[in-house]
Amino acid sequence: MPQEGSDHYRRAYARQIARLAEVRDGRIELAFESVPREAFLPPPPWTAISMGVAVRTSEIADIYDNVLVAIDPERGINNGEPALHAAWIDAARPRPGEAVIHVGAGTGYYTAILALLVQPDGRVEAFEYEADLAAQAARNLSSYANVTVHAASAFGRALPKADIVYVNAGVLAPDVEWLRALNPGGRLIFPWQPHKGWGPALLVTRRAGGFSVQSLMNVGFISCSGTTERISRGRLPTEADLAAVRSIWIGSTRAPDSSAVAVYDDVWFSSEKPGH
Structure with a gap:
């Protein structure tokens, strides 16, 4: 159960994060205000992390701040930075009635926020590879009728059609099935980390002429579990290459050409916009 005073802290926290x-989208602030963060965390004392500094605390006010909170320090698993997720969710623009695939759901906190934003008729399919985290997420999200938790990897498998694929784990390359799952106008957001540990967060949109790419910010995420990734063929992309990306292509539908800045087994990145 939320601790006494949680409602008060959530209101101020939601305003701060927004x-x-x-x-x-003002609904995002309301969603952060509605979901009790402590319900998705281990019991206190918590470890709150800001700018690389970790603080042990049992004060609920300390987790209602723009901080990471440790879920499993040994595995490097955290409940991520709220402002980063708020910015990503705003960029992905979830709308009522849409279908979302959440990759790397952890214990379900951001899954719950996504679920509120696609109500009343939308759904969230949450995938979590770590079995213990998936079990916790299923318990934490049991009151969210529009969420299904899958204790499985969302990498290398056919997925249901979706309007948003929201990925919370770093990848050397996006899974081709994430692109195939997108409905027309669908959005994929993920941390592209071709250098293992850092890289740009990319917003991919399925358009009539292909998959456009917008770079949002540089991030560092724990690597996606349950993957069989290979490095880019030929060479690693440089920082200039990362900045030049404007589209992504499925290799079986268009072969890499002179615009390619990174080429993987199933997908490749291009410096040209879709339709060119």
């Missing part, structure tokens, strides 16, 4: 992330 301001820091400069969110355009």
